[in-house]
Amino acid sequence: MSYVISGECCSDASCVAVCPMNSIHPSPGEPGFGAGVSLFIDPRTCIDCGACADICPVDAAQPADQAAPEDVERNAAYFAEREPLEATDLDSWEPPAYQVWGDGPRRVLVVGAGPAGMYATRELLLRTTAEVTLVDRLDQVGGLVRFGVAPDHPRTKQIIDTFERIVGHSRVRWLPGTDSTSLTTGYDAVVHAVGARRSRRLGISGEDSACTAEDFVAWYNGRPGATLPVQLTGPRAVVVGNGNVALDVARLLLSDEDQLRQMDVSPDVRRVLAASGIKEVVLLGRRGPETAAYTETALQELLAAAGDRVELRFHARPTSWTSEGLTLESGDTIAAGNLFTAIGFEGQAVDGLPFDADRGIVPNVRGAVVGRPGHYVAGWIKRGARGGIGVNKACAQETVTTLVSSSRAAASPGS
Amino acid sequence: MDETAERLLGSASRLSRDPETEIDWEAPIGDGYGMSPEWSTLYGTPYWDELTEAQQRELTRHESASVATTGIWFELILQQMILRDVYDKPPRSAEFQWALTEIADECRHSIMFARATERMVEPAYRPRLLARELGRMFKTVATGETAYAAILVAEEVLDVMQRDWMRDRRVEPLVRTVNHIHVVEESRHMVFAREETRERLAGAGRGRRWVSALVIAIAADMIVSSMVSRQVYANVGLDAERAVREARSNEHHRSLLRTSCANLMDFLGSVGLLTPAAARVYRRTGLL
Numbered sequence: 001m002s003y004v005i006s007g008e009c010c011s012d013a014s015c016v017a018v019c020p021m022n023s024i025h026p027s028p029g030e031p032g033f034g035a036g037v038s039l040f041i042d043p044r045t046c047i048d049c050g051a052c053a054d055i056c057p058v059d060a061a062q063p064a065d066q067a068a069p070e071d072v073e074r075n076a077a078y079f080a081e082r083e084p085l086e087a088t089d090l091d092s093w094e095p096p097a098y099q100v101w102g103d104g105p106r107r108v109l110v111v112g113a114g115p116a117g118m119y120a121t122r123e124l125l126l127r128t129t130a131e132v133t134l135v136d137r138l139d140q141v142g143g144l145v146r147f148g149v150a151p152d153h154p155r156t157k158q159i160i161d162t163f164e165r166i167v168g169h170s171r172v173r174w175l176p177g178t179d180s181t182s183l184t185t186g187y188d189a190v191v192h193a194v195g196a197r198r199s200r201r202l203g204i205s206g207e208d209s210a211c212t213a214e215d216f217v218a219w220y221n222g223r224p225g226a227t228l229p230v231q232l233t234g235p236r237a238v239v240v241g242n243g244n245v246a247l248d249v250a251r252l253l254l255s256d257e258d259q260l261r262q263m264d265v266s267p268d269v270r271r272v273l274a275a276s277g278i279k280e281v282v283l284l285g286r287r288g289p290e291t292a293a294y295t296e297t298a299l300q301e302l303l304a305a306a307g308d309r310v311e312l313r314f315h316a317r318p319t320s321w322t323s324e325g326l327t328l329e330s331g332d333t334i335a336a337g338n339l340f341t342a343i344g345f346e347g348q349a350v351d352g353l354p355f356d357a358d359r360g361i362v363p364n365v366r367g368a369v370v371g372r373p374g375h376y377v378a379g380w381i382k383r384g385a386r387g388g389i390g391v392n393k394a395c396a397q398e399t400v401t402t403l404v405s406s407s408r409a410a411a412s413p414g415s
Numbered sequence: 416m417d418e419t420a421e422r423l424l425g426s427a428s429r430l431s432r433d434p435e436t437e438i439d440w441e442a443p444i445g446d447g448y449g450m451s452p453e454w455s456t457l458y459g460t461p462y463w464d465e466l467t468e469a470q471q472r473e474l475t476r477h478e479s480a481s482v483a484t485t486g487i488w489f490e491l492i493l494q495q496m497i498l499r500d501v502y503d504k505p506p507r508s509a510e511f512q513w514a515l516t517e518i519a520d521e522c523r524h525s526i527m528f529a530r531a532t533e534r535m536v537e538p539a540y541r542p543r544l545l546a547r548e549l550g551r552m553f554k555t556v557a558t559g560e561t562a563y564a565a566i567l568v569a570e571e572v573l574d575v576m577q578r579d580w581m582r583d584r585r586v587e588p589l590v591r592t593v594n595h596i597h598v599v600e601e602s603r604h605m606v607f608a609r610e611e612t613r614e615r616l617a618g619a620g621r622g623r624r625w626v627s628a629l630v631i632a633i634a635a636d637m638i639v640s641s642m643v644s645r646q647v648y649a650n651v652g653l654d655a656e657r658a659v660r661e662a663r664s665n666e667h668h669r670s671l672l673r674t675s676c677a678n679l680m681d682f683l684g685s686v687g688l689l690t691p692a693a694a695r696v697y698r699r700t701g702l703l
Contacts, residue, residue, distance in 0.1 A: 001425060014678065020599040048426040051602040054609055055678055063422065090591050096579040098453040101667030126674040165684040170694065
């Protein structure tokens with residue numbers, strides 16, 4: 001027997017650090033880490049000790065005999081072409097990496113209590129003696145974990161418990177529902193972890209009457225102030241996009257009343273979705289399946305839930321959206337009542353910081369904002385809207401390392 | 416509980432290691448570090464920079480021996496607590512059998528640590544008298560979550576250090592092997608201790624949780640502060656007064672401990688053992 005990691009893996013790699021047999025890969029630094037969303041356990045060397053499951057913040061590591069057969073297979077398949085690592089040969093392990101103590105900052109402001117901001121706060125608490133002020137526009141920690149992860153993935157949301165404990169630390173001053181602009185003076189450093197939640201636009205005519213993933217996801221997750229900007233009209237909807245968010249949208253649209261009842265959604269959301277009359281979804285990829293950004297597990301999940309009602313179409317470029325439906329470059333029109341766009345997210349410029357509009361990020365070197373000493377970025381606003389929740393941990397570690405090693409030289413960031 | 420215990424028994428049968436036969440105890444000892452130098456209590460202090468590399472190496476060998484001796488000390492405490500805990504449990508249960516397996520592991524580990532320190536350094540170390548006496552009391556009275564969470568804290572603090580040392584090529588091969596053997600078997604012990612702690616705490620009221628949390632935190636403080644004996648500094652020819660003073664205010668070491676113990680603190684937080692009073696103790700100790 002061994003343990004296996006399911007598709008709900010958050011890739012924060014806590015498990016890699018506690019595995020006494022070096023059985024979990026790709027580990028941070030190895031090719032593939034951060035690119036895919038899942039880590040895998042080598043069944044040939046796993047000794048079934050359970051240390052990974054104990055530490056996993058989203059309960060994705062499970063004993064093989066309790067896991068889904070697909071998960072067992074996926075874990076084994078990842079290692080099929082790889083030689084097993086001999087754990088007792090300690091030279092096959094990565095040597096430990098240490099950070100030298102460097103006095104560190106005294107007061108740090110972290111803007112944004114989503115995963116990137118929370119991991120950055122945690123790193124600051126661990127690696128420095130700084131007092132951290134954490135602000136968020138919303139009243140709760142979690143950001144996109146709370147308001148972006150689909151409501152039928154409750155295990156992923158468990159990581160919020162960890163975030164809430166970080167907020168309770170005695171060196172953290174947590175200011176919920178606060179606008180950061182009034183606060184940027186008086187700190188040794190500011191970490192901007194504001195994310196990138198605005199949906200990218202397709203740039204076709206009629207797009208204004210479509211629904212963006214940003215609006216739809218915020219609505220079904222009950223983000224304060226979010227409303228559904230369109231009326232749901234069956235029987236067919238088109239979702240443009242090939243990422244996991246597009247698959248989430250399709251899955252939610254096709255969930256029947258029974259499935260909706262299992263989810264953590266408000267009665268209002270449940271009623272609107274159940275009454276939508278949407279019976280089939282066309283998932284549109286503007287390029288081929290080889291460039292699709294969804295993960296295999298997310299696709300399997302969608303097909304398992306509503307395989308007979310989902311049509312995957314690739315190489316289909318939309319040109320206009322009207323009440324008739326979606327017209328493609330080929331001249332075809334897909335008759336549909338709703339168009340959803342889920343082609344990725346982009347960051348917005350942050351007041352007072354430079355902005356790279358092409359990439360939708362604040363230009364930075366390992367987290368340090370270019371030309372603005374004392375200012376740092378973490379998460380999607382730093383590296384673009386890619387990568388799952390746990391990837392933010394390594395990202396925040398890099399930013400905090402940069403911050404700690406340069407903070408002695410930095411002037412007050414407000415000046 | 417029995418399911419966890421059964422799984423752990425299965426795991427132990429898949430991989431248990433015998434230091435008697437796996438380690439060549441006659442092999443000559445080289446001049447490697449006794450631990451990763453970054454883990455030295457003086458690393459990062461002005462005193463450390465004044466030492467020659469040979470002195471730094473020697474210091475880490477003594478510190479490592481002292482830590483191993485502390486390991487033996489709480490493994491003895493642990494064995495007695497577990498034995499008391501399972502005294503009237505049915506011997507056929509997986510929980511009972513796992514508990515005895517763990518005692519057997521700890522017994523082998525203690526012998527292994529004792530032999531390794533003997534090979535590495537001349538002087539013998541012991542935890543200070545106060546710690547020994549408090550440990551004597553603790554092992555006699557601690558029960559339930561207090562016993563298991565204290566075991567967890569002790570083992571985890573040792574474990575995080577050893578994970579670094581075993582992978583570090585600068586460290587003497589004997590120490591690396593000894594540490595890996597300990598880390599592998601400890602991973603099962605910690606899973607068990609977490610499970611027991613969770614189970615014992617189920618339904619515990621606020622008062623009991625408050626007391627348990629504080630007792631565990633104080634035990635952790637005692638363990639961490641006993642890791643490196645002040646005798647170490649004198650034995651490698653340092654000014655013990657100054658070394659202790661600089662070690663106490665060594666932020667590098669505190670940061671390393673804090674970082675390494677983050678998962679442990681997370682667990683204690685998740686089961687409600689990180690009460691404000693306990694958190695104050697952990698902060699003082701340098702774990703939080």
